[in-house]
Amino acid sequence: MSTKPVTVFCGSKSGNNAQFESAAAELGKTLAERGFDLIYGGGAKGMMGAVANSALASGGNVTGIIPQILIEWERQHQSLTHVIITKDMHERKKMLYEKGLAGIVLPGGFGTLDEMFEMLTWNQLSIHNKRIYILNTAGFYDHLILHLEHLIEKDFLYEPLWERIHAFSNPLDLVNALENNLSNT
Numbered sequence: 001m002s003t004k005p006v007t008v009f010c011g012s013k014s015g016n017n018a019q020f021e022s023a024a025a026e027l028g029k030t031l032a033e034r035g036f037d038l039i040y041g042g043g044a045k046g047m048m049g050a051v052a053n054s055a056l057a058s059g060g061n062v063t064g065i066i067p068q069i070l071i072e073w074e075r076q077h078q079s080l081t082h083v084i085i086t087k088d089m090h091e092r093k094k095m096l097y098e099k100g101l102a103g104i105v106l107p108g109g110f111g112t113l114d115e116m117f118e119m120l121t122w123n124q125l126s127i128h129n130k131r132i133y134i135l136n137t138a139g140f141y142d143h144l145i146l147h148l149e150h151l152i153e154k155d156f157l158y159e160p161l162w163e164r165i166h167a168f169s170n171p172l173d174l175v176n177a178l179e180n181n182l183s184n185t
Helices: 018-033 046-057 089-099 110-124 142-153 171-183
Strands: 005-009 037-040 062-067 082-086 103-105 132-135 165-168
Touching (some): 005 089, 018 037, 037 089, 132 171
Parallel strands (some): 005 037
């Protein structure tokens, strides 16, 4: 595994906008071309499949971490560089956080949001200090970003939020910022 592993959190569905999956594929390709190893949830369909397939097609190393219970649900990817099967969701999330130098959040559902908010919470509690990058494809996270601003405005956060989390509308800008931040740490 490279010295530049990053974890991507995303949905096992593709959503209703073709731009979501297209941006996920562009992200996977760009990460692989820049020498990043992709760590993700191990599924073969939806956003998960798009980012993994693209990284693999571009010569990248891809590690899937999937709990036993989701092997059928998310259709475990059969062509990954590495597969880790965990006993449950909690073990999966912990491994996803631990193995990546940073987290990237793509469009997704409850699981994606759960992973993002747990990572943010762990940041706040100083369990880790990894940066989180949101790929806000087609404005998918606009409402969430407004709500995060609301948390700041209403004084419910202990530290400046935008030092830990960064939002980008396209994969190339996100990967450029990721590279810049990792080279300065």
